[in-house]
Amino acid sequence: MRFQGRGFFTHEKxxxxxxxxxxxxxxxxxxxxxxxxxxxxxxxxxxVNNLVSGKMIHCYPISASEAKSSGLNINxxxxxxxxxxxNLYRSANRSVEYLS
Numbered sequence: 001m002r003f004q005g006r007g008f009f010t011h012e013k014x015x016x017x018x019x020x021x022x023x024x025x026x027x028x029x030x031x032x033x034x035x036x037x038x039x040x041x042x043x044x045x046x047x048v049n050n051l052v053s054g055k056m057i058h059c060y061p062i063s064a065s066e067a068k069s070s071g072l073n074i075n076x077x078x079x080x081x082x083x084x085x086x087n088l089y090r091s092a093n094r095s096v097e098y099l100s
Contacts, residue, residue, distance in 0.1 A: 023052055023054075026051075026052045027048055027052050030047075030048045030051050030052060031044065031048055034047060034048070037073070038071070043071040046070065046071055047070055047071055047072065050070050064076050
């Protein structure tokens with residue numbers, strides 16, 4: 001079967017080109033949003049690479065230790081006042097119910 005000069009996977013190439021442009025845009029937005037948070041350009045580049053590499057998708061939770069190792073400035077301390085406030089408003093029902 002001959003395709004007369006047109007690539008068989010032309011539509012896939014266009015999709016890939018679009019994905020490349022989207023990743024480029026995501027990189028630009030991430031760099032712009034975080035550029036004032038990092039003094040070291042290498043740290044910024046490392047964070048941006050982690051965020052736009054495709055590893056971290058919307059359902060991927062970033063743990064505190066992973067965020068710290070990536071160079072993000074996080075604080076895991078939880079103020080006592082928040083615990084006291086949450087105790088005032090306990091749920092009447094369990095948050096998870098198992099149906100059998």
